[in-house]
Amino acid sequence: xxxxxxxxxxxxxxxxxxxxxxxxxxxxxxxxxxxxxxxxxxxxxxxxxxxxxxxxxxxxxxxxxxxxxxxxxxxxxxxxx
Numbered sequence: 032x033x034x035x036x037x038x039x040x041x042x043x044x045x046x047x048x049x050x051x052x053x054x055x056x057x058x059x060x061x062x063x064x065x066x067x068x069x070x071x072x073x074x075x076x077x078x079x080x081x082x083x084x085x086x087x088x089x090x091x092x093x094x095x096x097x098x099x100x101x102x103x104x105x106x107x108x109x110x111x112x
Contacts, residue, residue, distance in 0.1 A: 060085060
């Protein structure tokens with residue numbers, strides 16, 4: 032995936048090396064247990080699915096729950112859509 036990079040440790044000049052993400056873990060955002068499990072694993076990136084894996088009637092509640100979960104962890108987040 033293009034653009035999927037993360038910063039690693041700095042070299043002796045203070046420059047940070049860029050390494051590609053090795054693993055992306057997708058989890059349905061409407062299953063709290065699966066989300067917590069995904070966040071506890073050693074994936075480079077966790078993507079919470081708010082669309083395809085979520086029933087239409089649950090989408091708004093799922094988005095709100097994901098935002099609350101991130102904010103409780105001290106993560107600033109925003110969503111489009």
